[in-house]
Amino acid sequence: MNITKMKIFYVILYFIMYIQNSNSIDFDYPSAFNFGDSNSDTGDLVAGLGIRLDLPNGQNSFKTSSQRFCDGRLVIDFLMDEMDLPFLNPYLDSLGLPNFKKGCNFAAAGSTILPANPTSVSPFSFDLQISQFIRFKSRALELLSKTGRKYDKYLPPLDYYSEGLYMIDIGQNDLAGAFYSKTLDQVLASIPSILETFEAGLKRLYEEGGRNFWIHNTGPLGCLAQNIAKFGTDSTKLDEFGCVSSHNQAAKLFNLQLHALSNKFQAQFPDSSVTYVDIFSIKSNLIANYSRFGFEKPLMACCGVRGAPLNYDSRITCGQTKVLDGISVTAKACNDSSEYINWDGIHYTEAANQFVSSQILTGKYSDPPFSDQMPFFLSLKF
Numbered sequence: 001m002n003i004t005k006m007k008i009f010y011v012i013l014y015f016i017m018y019i020q021n022s023n024s025i026d027f028d029y030p031s032a033f034n035f036g037d038s039n040s041d042t043g044d045l046v047a048g049l050g051i052r053l054d055l056p057n058g059q060n061s062f063k064t065s066s067q068r069f070c071d072g073r074l075v076i077d078f079l080m081d082e083m084d085l086p087f088l089n090p091y092l093d094s095l096g097l098p099n100f101k102k103g104c105n106f107a108a109a110g111s112t113i114l115p116a117n118p119t120s121v122s123p124f125s126f127d128l129q130i131s132q133f134i135r136f137k138s139r140a141l142e143l144l145s146k147t148g149r150k151y152d153k154y155l156p157p158l159d160y161y162s163e164g165l166y167m168i169d170i171g172q173n174d175l176a177g178a179f180y181s182k183t184l185d186q187v188l189a190s191i192p193s194i195l196e197t198f199e200a201g202l203k204r205l206y207e208e209g210g211r212n213f214w215i216h217n218t219g220p221l222g223c224l225a226q227n228i229a230k231f232g233t234d235s236t237k238l239d240e241f242g243c244v245s246s247h248n249q250a251a252k253l254f255n256l257q258l259h260a261l262s263n264k265f266q267a268q269f270p271d272s273s274v275t276y277v278d279i280f281s282i283k284s285n286l287i288a289n290y291s292r293f294g295f296e297k298p299l300m301a302c303c304g305v306r307g308a309p310l311n312y313d314s315r316i317t318c319g320q321t322k323v324l325d326g327i328s329v330t331a332k333a334c335n336d337s338s339e340y341i342n343w344d345g346i347h348y349t350e351a352a353n354q355f356v357s358s359q360i361l362t363g364k365y366s367d368p369p370f371s372d373q374m375p376f377f378l379s380l381k382f
Helices: 003-017 044-049 075-082 126-146 159-163 172-178 184-207 225-231 245-268 279-288 350-360
Strands: 032-036 103-105 165-169 212-216 273-277 297-301 321-324 327-330 340-342
Touching: 032 126, 075 165, 075 350, 126 184, 172 184, 172 245, 184 245, 212 245, 225 245, 225 297, 245 273, 245 279, 279 297, 279 350, 340 350
Parallel strands: 032 103, 032 165, 165 212, 212 273, 297 340
Antiparallel strands: 321 327
């Protein structure tokens, strides 16, 4: 075990030892259904749009492209592993004989809460993902009823929908994308309408039988190399950590209102279980104290071009080769991605995702907290 892995191990051990007593959450879910963007997309956008996502994406753990925007596993992969559930297959990937018995992943990179428009990266907005889920449920139950036990091994039975976990991590692209055409005040003013759409989606899932909801808030958008490169050229717009202040301000207000919405939904539907997870605090703490947690590069992308300080150019994505300014360049990965928090300027590395998942599983970043009922210890699976 190298020094970085040892540091991560002791950080995890520290939080496990100092967990506080709190309300209980049952983790014995038979299935999981996930909705979101690239933070939890396990291949939906790649399959849905027929695009390529080659190495070095997926170079760790999978040793081949995993159709994830990451060098390895995502937060959702670590969470599924610790809940003793399989990695979720993407809804739109029909190859490889996908098994949906334990759930399905509808998250697609670039997706937004608000409906997509012609210039959107992904057409699979939150509402459309929910419509896909409803179709999935209806079709799965139809096949199970008509074919006897033929599909029992591959599709979830009826009770898995009411007893399963509904995980949601979306909203980052609504905010980040808005800054390209709106002022900060306009972005802040748009948040209530974004969350109205989110709430309508939650109610649709509830009407379909969903009762267990796990809602991730959005991370510190201003600390992503993509946003720093575009909006942080004026140093007065950066905070003490080098992050774009306006983007993080928007994320904080969004999260404050999302938290209130989660509490409101729980009160309105008392037979549901709503867990709000503060991803913003986890990631902000990681960036502010990166060296303490075994990382060396808090903002710089591992896979990119141009070198320090950001190693990011919006014209070329990780793994691509393009002619930029008359010179052919390739966006290559760094030598050791475990030293980096950021993978490609937008997404986190596997090492950072593992840290984030370890903090989620302490229970102390959730409302309600669940540390006293945590039935697992996050093992290091390098």
